[in-house]
Amino acid sequence: MDTEQDTLLAAIGNPNVDIAIRLKDDSLFVKYDLQFDRATPVDQKFLNAIEEDFKKLDPEIRHSPGGCSQNTLRIFQWLMNSKFNSTIIGSIGEDDNGTLLKNELEKQGVLTSYTTISNYKTAFVFIFIFKDYITPVYGTSCLAAWQYRVTDLLADSIAMESLKKSKIVLLEGFFIIHSDDVGREALDICTKNNTLTSFNICGVYVVRAYPNIVIHYVKSCRIVIGSRAEFSAVCELFDVPTDDFEKSLVDVFKIMMEEYSPLNSSIKSMEEYKKILIVTGGAKPVYCVYGNNKVIKFEVPRVEQSLIKDVTGAGDSFLAGFLYGIIHNFPLLKCLELACKVAAEILQQHGCLVPPKNSSAVLGSLA
Numbered sequence: 001m002d003t004e005q006d007t008l009l010a011a012i013g014n015p016n017v018d019i020a021i022r023l024k025d026d027s028l029f030v031k032y033d034l035q036f037d038r039a040t041p042v043d044q045k046f047l048n049a050i051e052e053d054f055k056k057l058d059p060e061i062r063h064s065p066g067g068c069s070q071n072t073l074r075i076f077q078w079l080m081n082s083k084f085n086s087t088i089i090g091s092i093g094e095d096d097n098g099t100l101l102k103n104e105l106e107k108q109g110v111l112t113s114y115t116t117i118s119n120y121k122t123a124f125v126f127i128f129i130f131k132d133y134i135t136p137v138y139g140t141s142c143l144a145a146w147q148y149r150v151t152d153l154l155a156d157s158i159a160m161e162s163l164k165k166s167k168i169v170l171l172e173g174f175f176i177i178h179s180d181d182v183g184r185e186a187l188d189i190c191t192k193n194n195t196l197t198s199f200n201i202c203g204v205y206v207v208r209a210y211p212n213i214v215i216h217y218v219k220s221c222r223i224v225i226g227s228r229a230e231f232s233a234v235c236e237l238f239d240v241p242t243d244d245f246e247k248s249l250v251d252v253f254k255i256m257m258e259e260y261s262p263l264n265s266s267i268k269s270m271e272e273y274k275k276i277l278i279v280t281g282g283a284k285p286v287y288c289v290y291g292n293n294k295v296i297k298f299e300v301p302r303v304e305q306s307l308i309k310d311v312t313g314a315g316d317s318f319l320a321g322f323l324y325g326i327i328h329n330f331p332l333l334k335c336l337e338l339a340c341k342v343a344a345e346i347l348q349q350h351g352c353l354v355p356p357k358n359s360s361a362v363l364g365s366l367a
Helices: 027-031 044-056 068-080 096-107 150-155 157-165 180-192 204-209 211-220 228-237 245-257 314-327 332-347
Strands: 009-012 016-022 040-042 060-066 086-093 110-117 123-130 133-139 168-172 196-200 223-227 276-281 284-290 294-298
Touching (some): 009 068, 009 180, 016 096, 027 123, 040 044, 044 133, 068 096, 068 110, 068 168, 068 196, 068 314, 068 332, 086 096, 086 157, 096 110, 110 157, 150 180, 157 180, 168 314, 196 211, 196 314, 204 211, 204 228, 223 228, 223 314, 245 276, 245 294, 276 314, 284 332, 294 332, 314 332
Parallel strands (some): 009 168, 086 110, 223 276
Antiparallel strands (some): 016 060, 276 284
């Protein structure tokens, strides 16, 4: 097992608190024209108004660490069954939510490299839950996570050390759309230090609203992951037809490979893989393209519908399992198997919480 001093995975993302609100009816959805199962970016005025209204309904409310990158790191650290093999880099506010994040992340073994931004609130997401529908509502430039700058990165010794020494650095789509300059600086640092980079697209909105930024990271990063909907949006960016799904996978991967150059990574299996494109589809097969345009179609093990409680964070947890496998030089099929098993664990609980069971049970079940 890796020691507590090993730096394996770092991520730059939006540190936010998930505020899950379980509603008894759909009145809030109707009043604010919220779409079921669709993330909604809003301004501060909207956040204040909807918060005032949902509190009148006396719903069940739960606070927990959230954000794509933080979710991935917390579950990765659970798999490690040790402490401080991962680092989250970003900014928080000088408030109770910022304190909650720092305490909870470090309790779960993730090293926090947070810059505190005065006069801004720590980012948060209202997650409205009604029956089987989940609709996240989040603020944009009004929150601390959007204020992180290149100067903050360069001045933070923990962040810089993590970028240089980690085996993989994860960049989050929701982060780079507002801090592209930070993401590009991180890419340059990683390249100079032979550190692999991974890009989690995070949402269709990210692709369609910020096409040029997404194109850069899809081409620059060694490991790219997205859902089928996100992949379709990427295909639109590159004018890749989608009528033949496997051909479209290879076509996008070829575009990724246009900017490939060998990297002296400590993860030796990446010499063969070169780059990796992963497209998830919920219960549908996962597709993985790598190396010389090789395609893996991996059937996702079925999880009984009666066992599924919440899909929040399932994709982030999938990525945690996959990156754990890559870092430990697992064969790709084993990486995908682990990723699916980890996601299945998260599906069977409310929210992207660290599972109560020891991770050895999941790792020991691999074929």
